[in-house]
Amino acid sequence: MFNSYESNTLEYDPELCINCGMCSIVCPHGVFSPNEKVARLVDPGSCMECGACQLNCPTGAISVDSGVGCAYAMILAALKGTEEVSCGGDDSSCCK
Amino acid sequence: MSDIITLSTRSEIRPANSDITFEDHMDHIKARWGVNRSSHRVEPGLYALGSPAPDSQVLVTANYTLSFDKLRSSLKGIDCYILVLDTRGINVWCAAGKGTFGTGELVHRIKTTGLYDVVNHRILILPQLGATGVAAHEVKQQSGFKVEYGPVRAEDLPEYLKTHKADPEMREVHFTLPDRFVLIPVDFVKVLLPMILAAFLLLLVGESLMAAGIVSAVLAGAVLFPILLPWLPTTDFSSKGFILGGLVALIFAAFSFFGQASGWLRAGWVLIYMLVLPPITAYLALNFTGSTTFTSVTGVRREIFTYVPVMGYMFGSGVLLLIILTLITIFGGL
Numbered sequence A: 001m002f003n004s005y006e007s008n009t010l011e012y013d014p015e016l017c018i019n020c021g022m023c024s025i026v027c028p029h030g031v032f033s034p035n036e037k038v039a040r041l042v043d044p045g046s047c048m049e050c051g052a053c054q055l056n057c058p059t060g061a062i063s064v065d066s067g068v069g070c071a072y073a074m075i076l077a078a079l080k081g082t083e084e085v086s087c088g089g090d091d092s093s094c095c096k
Numbered sequence B: 001m002s003d004i005i006t007l008s009t010r011s012e013i014r015p016a017n018s019d020i021t022f023e024d025h026m027d028h029i030k031a032r033w034g035v036n037r038s039s040h041r042v043e044p045g046l047y048a049l050g051s052p053a054p055d056s057q058v059l060v061t062a063n064y065t066l067s068f069d070k071l072r073s074s075l076k077g078i079d080c081y082i083l084v085l086d087t088r089g090i091n092v093w094c095a096a097g098k099g100t101f102g103t104g105e106l107v108h109r110i111k112t113t114g115l116y117d118v119v120n121h122r123i124l125i126l127p128q129l130g131a132t133g134v135a136a137h138e139v140k141q142q143s144g145f146k147v148e149y150g151p152v153r154a155e156d157l158p159e160y161l162k163t164h165k166a167d168p169e170m171r172e173v174h175f176t177l178p179d180r181f182v183l184i185p186v187d188f189v190k191v192l193l194p195m196i197l198a199a200f201l202l203l204l205v206g207e208s209l210m211a212a213g214i215v216s217a218v219l220a221g222a223v224l225f226p227i228l229l230p231w232l233p234t235t236d237f238s239s240k241g242f243i244l245g246g247l248v249a250l251i252f253a254a255f256s257f258f259g260q261a262s263g264w265l266r267a268g269w270v271l272i273y274m275l276v277l278p279p280i281t282a283y284l285a286l287n288f289t290g291s292t293t294f295t296s297v298t299g300v301r302r303e304i305f306t307y308v309p310v311m312g313y314m315f316g317s318g319v320l321l322l323i324i325l326t327l328i329t330i331f332g333g334l
Helices: A022-026 A052-056 A071-080 B002-009 B022-032 B065-074 B092-098 B103-112 B128-132 B136-143 B154-163 B177-181 B184-204 B208-231 B237-259 B263-291 B297-330
Strands: B013-016 B045-049 B058-062 B080-085 B123-126 B146-149
Touching (some): A022 B128, A052 B128, A071 B297, B022 B065, B058 B065, B058 B092, B065 B080, B080 B103, B103 B123, B123 B128, B128 B146, B136 B146, B177 B208, B184 B208, B184 B263, B208 B237, B208 B263, B237 B263, B237 B297
Parallel strands (some): B013 B045, B058 B080
Antiparallel strands (some): B045 B080
């Protein structure tokens, strides 16, 4: 109750990990931690779905339905009927 | 001869320093208050900070003045190159989310600035929060440059540059009171006009207490909420906002309760305050999710589906009741 952030779309397949360490470097919330053989998913609950780990994983071991966690942008997109939700539009940007 | 050709195809390297002038400060204040929002831009391209040599580091940033100025002022006494990407005047984090601070623009900028001839190494240092838009392995593949993600905050750069290793603390985003505080004006100016209009309309029909209530609910959502964020109970921004807005509403409901003559009217006004004010604060609170660096899309979507209908029904029925009661009061039905 009153926690919409308990689960998210982050998925990690250690089988594909080559232990390059990128996910641990790019994550600003310490979701991944470097380990001896493969990266370890230590704090999945803190994931904000920014997608940096997925984008920087060279083997596609990580998948996350990433996007901008901004209600203003999402409501605006819903009202306009557009699919794309992003910050920083050319005129009425929500974030700077 | 070949030197001349290389030089002529290479775009100019602009000089930069670490000083923040009075004009820079004024520009920052305007940016924070949303004045000419998209005009706080730096010309994209290559900059020389101090007097860099071919083996000097190359740091990459966005062409938003606040981003560029934060970077160069954090590098006092360090000679290096700064590669400014064209993010249309938007900060690294937001531009990376949008993809303008991205692999494509980075590779394009490396090529158009002739960086290959300026430095004798192939390493770029990017802000960690740019990783949302940049795939390091693809940059390497497309340009030959190795992307190194530096710390989240520019002020940690001098420390980072000594070892090229960031400790976990440098990799972690914070959302401290000062961090939240500087974000208040830009959201506040957006709600200022609707707030003044609503208050003015209510004053016209003689509802001064309601006008004050609306102003208070907006201030609670846009100013108080960002400050109190970590201390408000529950996790969801909307529920936190409902709690804060509920407290504001209670104050006005109490004022109204003791100020009305008829018991019938008393109940009506208490209901109006409790219905109209909390959703205003809650809605503004929900919108603050976009200013944070920790709310996930999945969570925000869930919040919208859970709370926005409630906000709509509460506000709608409250306003309807307000109109009815105001008409009754004006035309003296009771």
